[in-house]
Amino acid sequence: MVVLLVCLIYIVHIISKEDLSLRDKIFIRLPFSVYFGWISVATIANVTVLLVRWNWDGFGISEAIWAAIIVAVGLIIGAVTAVENRDIAYALVFLWAYAGILIKHTSAGGFSGQYTEVVITVIACIVLLVTALIYIIWSGKRLDKKVEKLALLTFLFICRYSLYKIINYKRGRNMLKMIKKLSFVFLALVLFMMPLVGCSSVNEPIDINFDLNQDAEGWAGGFTDLPVEYEQDIYQLDYGYVDSPLGGKALMLSSMNRSDDIFMFIKKQLTSDDGLNPDTTYLVTIEVKFASNAPAGAVGIGGPPGEAVYVKVGASKIEPSPIDKDGFYELSVDKGQQSSGGYDAVVVGNVAKLVNDDFETYELKTLDNQDNPLEVTTDADGNMWIFAGTDSGFEGLTTLYYTEVNVTIEAK
Numbered sequence: 001m002v003v004l005l006v007c008l009i010y011i012v013h014i015i016s017k018e019d020l021s022l023r024d025k026i027f028i029r030l031p032f033s034v035y036f037g038w039i040s041v042a043t044i045a046n047v048t049v050l051l052v053r054w055n056w057d058g059f060g061i062s063e064a065i066w067a068a069i070i071v072a073v074g075l076i077i078g079a080v081t082a083v084e085n086r087d088i089a090y091a092l093v094f095l096w097a098y099a100g101i102l103i104k105h106t107s108a109g110g111f112s113g114q115y116t117e118v119v120i121t122v123i124a125c126i127v128l129l130v131t132a133l134i135y136i137i138w139s140g141k142r143l144d145k146k147v148e149k150l151a152l153l154t155f156l157f158i159c160r161y162s163l164y165k166i167i168n169y170k171r172g173r174n175m176l177k178m179i180k181k182l183s184f185v186f187l188a189l190v191l192f193m194m195p196l197v198g199c200s201s202v203n204e205p206i207d208i209n210f211d212l213n214q215d216a217e218g219w220a221g222g223f224t225d226l227p228v229e230y231e232q233d234i235y236q237l238d239y240g241y242v243d244s245p246l247g248g249k250a251l252m253l254s255s256m257n258r259s260d261d262i263f264m265f266i267k268k269q270l271t272s273d274d275g276l277n278p279d280t281t282y283l284v285t286i287e288v289k290f291a292s293n294a295p296a297g298a299v300g301i302g303g304p305p306g307e308a309v310y311v312k313v314g315a316s317k318i319e320p321s322p323i324d325k326d327g328f329y330e331l332s333v334d335k336g337q338q339s340s341g342g343y344d345a346v347v348v349g350n351v352a353k354l355v356n357d358d359f360e361t362y363e364l365k366t367l368d369n370q371d372n373p374l375e376v377t378t379d380a381d382g383n384m385w386i387f388a389g390t391d392s393g394f395e396g397l398t399t400l401y402y403t404e405v406n407v408t409i410e411a412k
Contacts, residue, residue, distance in 0.1 A: 005043050008036040016085045016273075030089050037093025040081070044074050068121035071101065075125040079132040086136050086273070095129045098122055206275045206409040210268070213248035213403055216241045219268045221253055224322045224331045225261040225391075234258050236397065245362040246291050250401035257392045260302050261338065263331060265312075265389025266402055267320050272382035276409070281377045285408040286313035287368035288348075288388040291401040293359055296352040302395035305359075306352025309398055310338055310391045311367050314345030315376040320387045338391045346372050351390060351400060364403065375412065 015029050048070055078094035081087070102122045104110040210217045221239035230237075236256040244250035253264045270276055294306035302308065314320065314335055322329040336342030348367040356363055378384045386407060392398055 001039065001043055001046060005039050008032065008039055012036050012085060012087070012090075016087070033087050033089035034093055037078070037090040040077060040090075041074065041094060041097045044070065044077070064115045064117045067115065068117045071098070071118065071121045071125055074098075075128060079129060083132055083136060088133060088136055091129060091133050091136065095126065095133070098126050098129065102126065206407075208270070208274060208407045208409070210405040210407075212241075212251055212405070213244070215249075216251060217268070219251055219266050219402075219405075221251065221264070221266050222320070222322055223255060223262060223264045224329045225263045226259045226329055228324050228327050228329055235262075237264075238399075239264075242401075244291060244401045244403060245293075246364060246401070246403070248403070250291065250403045252399065252401050253389075254397065254399035255392075256397045257302070257395050260393065260395050261391070263312075263335065263389055263391045264398075264400075265320065265331075265387050266405075267385055267387040268405075269319070270384050270386060270407070270409075276378050276382040276384065277411075278378060278380050278382040280382070281375060281412045282384070282409045283373040283412050284315040284376055284384075284386065285368060285370055285373045286315070286386060286388060287366065287370075287404075287406040288313060288402065289364060289366045289404040290351075291362040291364050291403060292351040292353055293362045293399070294351045294353060295357040295359060296354070297357070298359075300394045300396050303393040304352070305394045305396055305398065307350050308393035309351045310347050310393070311349050311351060311388070312336070312341065312345045312347050312391055313367075313369050313374070313386075313388045314342075315374040315384055315386045316344040317377060317379050317384055319385050320344070333385075335389075335391065338393050344374070344376070345387070346374060347391075351398065362401070368406075373410075 012032055015032060018024075074094065075098075078091060082091035082094070102119070105115055105119050105122065106112070210219065212219070223237050223239075226235060234256065235258055236254065238252065238254040240252050241249060242252045244252075251266050253266065255262050255264050272278070276282070288311070290311075292306070294304075294309065296304075296306050298305050300308065312335055314333065316333040318332060320331055320333045320335075323332050333344040334342035335345040336347070339347060341347045346369050348369050349365075351365065353361075353363040353365065376384050386405075388402070388405065390398065390400065
């Protein structure tokens with residue numbers, strides 16, 4: 001079972017980083033999340049059974065206390081994993097298991113509440129698991145702080161009232177006093193967590209790395225600023241995920257700039273799965289790494305093959321795509337023109353190499369907009385697009401290999 005658990009940890013880790021469609025989330029992520037949760041619970045139970053089989057004395061600690069400790073350890077594993085992966089289904093499996101334990105310990109057909117430590121611990125774990133679920137759900141939304149406080153206080157009041165009724169019915173006044181004191185601890189804990197529930201995911205920077213040496217990571221390529229009815233033999237547009245001249249893989253873009261203005265670019269959508277919140281304004285910094293063979297100081301038609309090919313990074317609410325405007329492809333967002341940036345993009349440099357002065361050797365170059373972050377507001381679903389590309393004034397062939405993109409996003 002341990003091997004199965006390790007395999008599921010790896011599978012869920014991979015799935016959680018993928019940009020899945022709704023169908024894939026339902027038929028791929030959800031089943032694996034539920035299975036992962038069940039195997040996690042079963043592993044904890046089997047470890048307990050194994051210790052009992054080995055006649056472990058528990059260091060002299062009573063069985064009830066050890067049962068409470070195991071329940072608490074399960075809570076830590078379940079809550080941390082669910083929050084880390086933003087996995088509601090995984091947390092619900094633990095909630096279901098703990099509800100079953102509570103029923104077993106409080107029902108007349110079970111232990112009838114004779115193990116007080118276990119009952120208190122299980123109730124506490126259920127409250128904290130529900131709190132973790134609220135965090136997972138709300139961390140993907142930007143809510144008014146008054147709404148957050150009202151919802152959390154209402155939730156806690158319901159928990160306290162339910163505890164009052166259950167314990168008053170089962171165990172009498174002495175146990176009731178203990179639970180009432182414990183519920184005030186929960187109140188203090190939840191009040192302390194309130195700023196984190198609605199604000200942490202909004203205020204903390206989000207760092208995303210796309211290592212294109214290993215995988216295309218859902219990036220796509222495109223070309224604009226050329227005739228709609230262009231001739232491929234003349235423009236030589238080419239895009240693909242290919243072997244990099246520096247080793248490994250890379251996203252390759254290539255074009256012959258016959259229009260004296262070709263913009264070739266790569267783009268990627270970021271979503272709430274990446275930690276973005278709906279209708280939220282962010283400052284976006286993009287670092288792009290690419291391989292270029294354009295030497296510095298060379299002479300070319302229309303401009304140098306290095307210094308006249310301007311690198312831009314951009315971010316926008318809508319998808320950057322070629323649109324037909326009077327028979328000419330233009331970009332759907334404002335990237336500016338050649339050496340000038342636009343509303344949705346900034347110039348970060350050019351493709352000129354820094355070391356080699358020949359056209360045969362490719363050299364890795366890194367550029368970013370650290371000093372000039374982009375401002376963009378996500379849509380109602382928490383989505384935005386990022387892109388990087390080159391606006392060329394060199395009327396010749398330019399071929400680049402993008403190897404890595406790093407994005408830092410911070411709420412304004």
